[in-house]
Amino acid sequence: MGTRLTKTRPHDCQVLASGPDGYRLWRFVARSGGLQLDRTDRLPAGQPLPRSLAAKDWRCLWQPRLHIAWLHPDRVFLRVAQFPAADPAETRAMVELQLERLSPLPVAQIVWTYYPMPGAPAGQQTLVVVIVARETVEAFLGQLETSGFLPDRLELGVLDQLAAVPIQADGAWIHADVLGQPGLALVAWWYGGTLRNLSFLQLPRNGDRVGTVRSQLLQAAWAGELDGWLTSPPTWHLVAGPVSAAEWEPVLREALQSDIDVQPPPPPEELARRTAQRAAEANGLPSLLPQEHATRYRQQFVDRIWMTGLTAVVGVYLLGVIVYFAALGVLQFQLDRVQARIETLAPQYTNAAQLKARLQVLQDRQDLRFAALDCYKLVAELLPEGATLQSFDFADGRRLTLNGTCPEDRVMAVIEFSSALRKAQLRGRPVFDPQKGEPFTQRRTPGANTVSWNFTLELSRPED
Numbered sequence: 001m002g003t004r005l006t007k008t009r010p011h012d013c014q015v016l017a018s019g020p021d022g023y024r025l026w027r028f029v030a031r032s033g034g035l036q037l038d039r040t041d042r043l044p045a046g047q048p049l050p051r052s053l054a055a056k057d058w059r060c061l062w063q064p065r066l067h068i069a070w071l072h073p074d075r076v077f078l079r080v081a082q083f084p085a086a087d088p089a090e091t092r093a094m095v096e097l098q099l100e101r102l103s104p105l106p107v108a109q110i111v112w113t114y115y116p117m118p119g120a121p122a123g124q125q126t127l128v129v130v131i132v133a134r135e136t137v138e139a140f141l142g143q144l145e146t147s148g149f150l151p152d153r154l155e156l157g158v159l160d161q162l163a164a165v166p167i168q169a170d171g172a173w174i175h176a177d178v179l180g181q182p183g184l185a186l187v188a189w190w191y192g193g194t195l196r197n198l199s200f201l202q203l204p205r206n207g208d209r210v211g212t213v214r215s216q217l218l219q220a221a222w223a224g225e226l227d228g229w230l231t232s233p234p235t236w237h238l239v240a241g242p243v244s245a246a247e248w249e250p251v252l253r254e255a256l257q258s259d260i261d262v263q264p265p266p267p268p269e270e271l272a273r274r275t276a277q278r279a280a281e282a283n284g285l286p287s288l289l290p291q292e293h294a295t296r297y298r299q300q301f302v303d304r305i306w307m308t309g310l311t312a313v314v315g316v317y318l319l320g321v322i323v324y325f326a327a328l329g330v331l332q333f334q335l336d337r338v339q340a341r342i343e344t345l346a347p348q349y350t351n352a353a354q355l356k357a358r359l360q361v362l363q364d365r366q367d368l369r370f371a372a373l374d375c376y377k378l379v380a381e382l383l384p385e386g387a388t389l390q391s392f393d394f395a396d397g398r399r400l401t402l403n404g405t406c407p408e409d410r411v412m413a414v415i416e417f418s419s420a421l422r423k424a425q426l427r428g429r430p431v432f433d434p435q436k437g438e439p440f441t442q443r444r445t446p447g448a449n450t451v452s453w454n455f456t457l458e459l460s461r462p463e464d
Helices: 088-102 134-147 156-163 211-226 241-256 270-278 291-382 407-424
Strands: 012-019 022-031 034-043 065-070 079-084 109-116 125-132 153-154 170-175 182-189 195-201 233-240 258-261 387-396 399-407 438-444 451-460
Touching: 012 134, 012 270, 012 399, 022 270, 034 270, 065 270, 079 195, 088 109, 088 125, 109 134, 109 156, 125 134, 125 156, 125 195, 134 170, 153 270, 156 170, 156 182, 170 241, 182 211, 195 211, 211 241, 233 241, 241 258, 291 387, 291 407, 399 407, 407 438, 407 451
Parallel strands: 012 065, 065 153, 170 233, 233 258
Antiparallel strands: 012 022, 022 034, 079 125, 109 125, 170 182, 182 195, 387 399, 399 451, 438 451
């Protein structure tokens, strides 16, 4: 038994036909509710297919692609059977029950599927049951694997040719050179608007070609008379291109002693499109691809995606390492240049720092030379009457400590003197830092009406 298709609608389908002259590959893309031909490729036989055409890639994870391969019709058995109309699950079960009667081989040695045909009587359905020996399928899959094409389904393109040719009367339609097989024709017997029988017709290259063809067609007609569906002489139709018609038509006219209606066959790309459309909608129908092969192909695809992803990650990592070491080399080169420049400028910098320090010392000396005088001048100008300055201590080039005495009734004047001195300015800049120094303190002198006071100020000079 074959596999079942998933219900995921494919984004695109590829149909592969193989023949003695090579491969033909059609790619169809889902657009506007149907499949449209995207490209056609002809490839030589005996060589692997290009990986870009035959292999699935990571994009198939979210854009599913359906790979379909056409089986050669001379390797299959076709049976036309009537079944009661039913849903797909019941139809599948009914066909399985009839396989032993329909199959020329043991059921365990075959793969099978079926294809509904139009025009069945009321309450009935006409099915074409396709039966293929398992060893034939496995040999065909081996050829495809060698070429690099792993199919998701195996189909028979001749079934789509049967559906594509319009049927307007009772008769036999001879489909010559089916799918490029020279000298092989498929005869479809239509009566009452229903497909009744399918048989292959072989046109020998040598010998009694007319007699051989007549014998094969008469045997099929006698079988139809015995089954009761051949109720009138058939009209004969030949579905063939110009080259095939030139070979088949004279033989058929002589063999049947009747007129032959010649019709052109559908172009191969139309048959491929019909096959792709049918396979994309074949949910629940058996496939001729054995389950174990489908599972193995799926696992190979997953493994290939994992390996591709792992290779990409390793490649990105290695690229990052290369970029890192390249950037590190550039930065190291720049660092070496800076260090060399530093070593060149170090003596000059040392000399400049020493000169700056000397300049600062000289500047400090100059500032301090006038700072003491400025402070003394401010004290002399702001010291209130009655207050006596006992010490004027200018230390560390910054700290000014004042000590003195005053009568008790002049303490407030001395406090105001302290506050005014903290806020004093020279040349538009504050002389003392109001946030630093020690606050005003006073102490009464025992046995006298005087108060000893002191406070400390700190110059407001920026520190280098």
